[in-house]
Amino acid sequence: MGAFFTASALGTLAVLGLLAGVEYGAVPVPLRSPPARPGERMGEPPAGSLPFAFDGRFDSRNAALRGAARWFEADGVAGVETVAVAPNGTLALIGERGEVWIADAAGADGFAPPRRIARLPPGRPLGAVFDADGAVVAALAPVGLFRISAGGGAERIAAASKVGARSEIAPGADLGFTNDMDIGSDGVIYYSHSTHVGPFEMPDGRWNALESVYTSLGAARPSGLLLRHDPATGATTALTGGLWFANGVALSKGEDFVVVADSIQAKLLRHWLRGPRRGETDTFAANLPGPPDGVSRASDGGFWVAIYGRYPPVMNLAAHRLVRAAVALTPPRLRPPTPPRGLVLKLSEAGGVEFALEDPDGSVVRGVTSAVEAPDGRLWLGSLHEKGVQALDLPQPLRALRTAGGPDAEAAGRLVRRLEARRAAAVGSARAAAQAARRGAGADAEEAGGHTEL
Ligand SMILES: *[C@@H]1O[C@H](CO)[C@@H](O)[C@H](O)[C@H]1NC(C)=O
Numbered sequence: 001m002g003a004f005f006t007a008s009a010l011g012t013l014a015v016l017g018l019l020a021g022v023e024y025g026a027v028p029v030p031l032r033s034p035p036a037r038p039g040e041r042m043g044e045p046p047a048g049s050l051p052f053a054f055d056g057r058f059d060s061r062n063a064a065l066r067g068a069a070r071w072f073e074a075d076g077v078a079g080v081e082t083v084a085v086a087p088n089g090t091l092a093l094i095g096e097r098g099e100v101w102i103a104d105a106a107g108a109d110g111f112a113p114p115r116r117i118a119r120l121p122p123g124r125p126l127g128a129v130f131d132a133d134g135a136v137v138a139a140l141a142p143v144g145l146f147r148i149s150a151g152g153g154a155e156r157i158a159a160a161s162k163v164g165a166r167s168e169i170a171p172g173a174d175l176g177f178t179n180d181m182d183i184g185s186d187g188v189i190y191y192s193h194s195t196h197v198g199p200f201e202m203p204d205g206r207w208n209a210l211e212s213v214y215t216s217l218g219a220a221r222p223s224g225l226l227l228r229h230d231p232a233t234g235a236t237t238a239l240t241g242g243l244w245f246a247n248g249v250a251l252s253k254g255e256d257f258v259v260v261a262d263s264i265q266a267k268l269l270r271h272w273l274r275g276p277r278r279g280e281t282d283t284f285a286a287n288l289p290g291p292p293d294g295v296s297r298a299s300d301g302g303f304w305v306a307i308y309g310r311y312p313p314v315m316n317l318a319a320h321r322l323v324r325a326a327v328a329l330t331p332p333r334l335r336p337p338t339p340p341r342g343l344v345l346k347l348s349e350a351g352g353v354e355f356a357l358e359d360p361d362g363s364v365v366r367g368v369t370s371a372v373e374a375p376d377g378r379l380w381l382g383s384l385h386e387k388g389v390q391a392l393d394l395p396q397p398l399r400a401l402r403t404a405g406g407p408d409a410e411a412a413g414r415l416v417r418r419l420e421a422r423r424a425a426a427v428g429s430a431r432a433a434a435q436a437a438r439r440g441a442g443a444d445a446e447e448a449g450g451h452t453e454l
Contacts, residue, residue, distance in 0.1 A: 023322045031218050031328055034200035035211045042325060045220040046242070050319040054266045054311065058289030058343075060360040064419035065342045065392060067426065068365050068381060073388030075114050077101060079206075080389045082180070082294055082370040083380035084128040084136055091380070092136045092148075093389060094125040096206055100136070100148055105376075117152035124199045124207035127180030127191075127249070127294065127370070137189060141209055142176035142198035145191065145229070160189065160229040160236055169238035170225055177212070180294055180370075182251045182258065189229045190239075190258045192246035196223040210384075211332065213245050213291075217264060217318060218328025226260040226271055226281075239271050240281040248295030248370070250303055252349065259284050259303060261292040266311065268292060268303075268351065284351040290343060294370025294382065298346060300398045302354065304371040304379070307343040312336070340366035344381070346398075346412070355412040357392065357419070365390055373398060395419065 021027030029042040071077075072093065079096025086092075089105035091114075098120035106112040120140050128138040136148040137157075144161035148154045163173040176198050181191035195216040199209035216223075224243030229236045244264035251258050256274040261267075270284035290307040298304050317323040340362025346354045357379075359365040370382035373394070381390040395418045 019322060022325055023320060025321060029218070029321075029325050029329070031215055032211075032331075035197050035208070035215045036219065037197075040197075040219060042218050042321065042328065043220045046222065049222065049244075051316055052265060052318060053316055054287045058356075060358055061356070062358050062416050062420055063360060064416050064423065065344065065357045065359040065368075065381075066364040067419050067423035068390040068392040070388045070390050071111070072101075072103065072114055075101070075388075077114060077389065078387045079384055080382050081125060081384055082127045082382045083372050083389055084130050084138075085372055085374045085380065086130045086134065087375060089375060090130075091374075092128055092130065092138075094120065094128050094136075094138055096125070096384070098123065098125055098140070100138075100152070100154070102150075109376075117150075118148050118154045120146060120148075120154055122201065122205075122207070124209045126178070126209070129181060129183055131183050132185075132187065137181060137183065139178035139181060139191065141178060141194070141207070143178075144175060145178050145181070145189070157189075157229070157231070159234040160191070160227075162236065163225070163227070163238050164236045166235075167237045169241045173223075173225070173238070175225070175227065175236070177209075179247055180249045180261075182249050182297075184251060184255050187231055189231065190249050190251060191227050191229065192243075192249050192260055193223075193225040193227060194246050194263075195219075195244070196221070213264060214330075215328050216245055218324050220324060224262065226258065226269070240269065243269070245291075247291075247293050248305065250295040250297045253297065253301040259295055261295050261305070263291040263293060263308070266291060268295065268305070268347075270351070285347060285353070288345070290341075293368070294372075296370065296372045298398050299373050299375075301349045302398075303347040303349075304373060305345040305347055306368040306371045306381070307345060308367060308369055310338045310341060312338065342366050342368055342381075344368055344371040344379070354409070355416055357416065392419070395422070 031040045077093050080093045084092040091103040093101040100118040101114035101116050103111040103114040123140040123143045126139040134150050138146050145157040146154050161175050163170045165171050175193040177194040179192045179194045183189050197212040197215045199207045202208050222242045222244045224246030225241050226239045243262045247261040247263045249260050257270050257272050260269050266288045267286040268284040271281045272278050290310050292305050293308040294306045296304050342359030342362050342365030344357045348354050367383045368381050372380045377394040379392045
């Protein structure tokens with residue numbers, strides 16, 4: 001007995017010692033590879049970067065996002081992270097297996113069946129936009145940026161896959177994890193490189209880019225970058241660095257600044273391209289109610305921000321190495337599921353949240369990775385895992401909401417109420433139609449001489 005107690009007391013002490021060693025950094029913690037590189041260990045975060053301390057509170061106020069319709073599911077389109085919209089309404093859709101489809105606007109509200117024009121090499125397609133020549137510029141992690149011509153030729157933009165030697169920030173860094181981009185009127189591409197922890201191929205041939213978020217938190221070596229690539233000169237420069245997980249990118253209407261999302265820090269940064277603050281980076285919006293993913297410019301000059309899922313409350317304890325170790329090392333199948341939700345924020349040009357479009361329980365729309373406004377007023381919603389793509393018909397182009405005096409909260413409230421009323425009417429008429437169909441089926445049975453038993 002005595003020996004048993006001594007052994008178990010020693011065992012307990014050893015476990016406590018190990019935990020303390022992890023917490024205080026005395027015990028090296030190897031990260032899972034993949035997604036980490038072999039041999040990569042948990043690191044120490046830059047001073048002052050933790051804790052994150054977001055309050056994560058967001059009281060749901062509407063279910064307007066539930067009015068979204070699903071498109072192109074029957075065409076086999078799936079896992080489209082971002083919908084690229086051309087000025088004439090043509091869509092480019094890049095699926096989770098690298099298929100590139102083009103859907104031309106046709107008829108009053110419709111689209112021609114999507115045509116498959118290309119297939120990208122293995123990787124996870126992320127952001128995509130049309131350039132001025134009608135080609136699609138797309139990010140493929142962990143490979144880099146591609147340019148896909150209207151004819152279907154897909155060419156890697158090799159010069160955008162490494163930071164130039166003359167860049168002040170991260171010279172020579174490899175840029176595999178390209179994620180989102182916007183293109184200036186001068187053709188310059190602004191884009192993000194999320195983290196040095198790349199995505200990896202799963203046994204079914206799809207690529208997992210989500211685990212990189214957790215592993216990056218463990219690595220605590222914020223390596224995300226905002227970049228500028230000039231196709232005219234081939235020069236690639238890092239504009240700002242130190243992001244934990246760089247994501248959505250969008251230029252302001254006047255191209256005087258560019259916004260980049262940091263998903264792990266739940267914030268958007270603003271990098272000034274012109275004016276007295278040129279070259280500076282500041283906070284554009286912080287303490288967002290979940291990880292920001294895609295960012296795009298709205299027709300009124302503000303921004304649409306897709307919020308992917310929710311923040312586990314444990315993120316506020318990330319200053320503890322033990323917590324970072326637990327988050328980074330938990331295998332995906334053992335991770336507690338986050339309740340689904342659909343959430344898109346509309347921000348003003350100054351970074352204030354004007355309104356949110358929500359599906360509080362994710363029953364129709366969940367896991368939104370991008371929201372892109374089309375000229376016809378449709379808001380296209382991308383997602384990593386959903387079939388087809390979803391779109392919400394805004395009752396009017398957003399720019400019509402903005403009064404001369406600036407953002408109009410009342411108009412925003414009216415927009416959300418109209419979306420909800422339309423949704424309720426659609427649900428009501430669907431119920432009525434189902435009831436009518438049931439009555440009709442009963443009548444048919446009676447006509448045929450059968451008995452209707454209820
Ligand atoms: C619409 O624009 C795209 C991209 O520039 C182009 O490829 C397509 O041909 C255009 N469609 C029509 C009908 O003009």
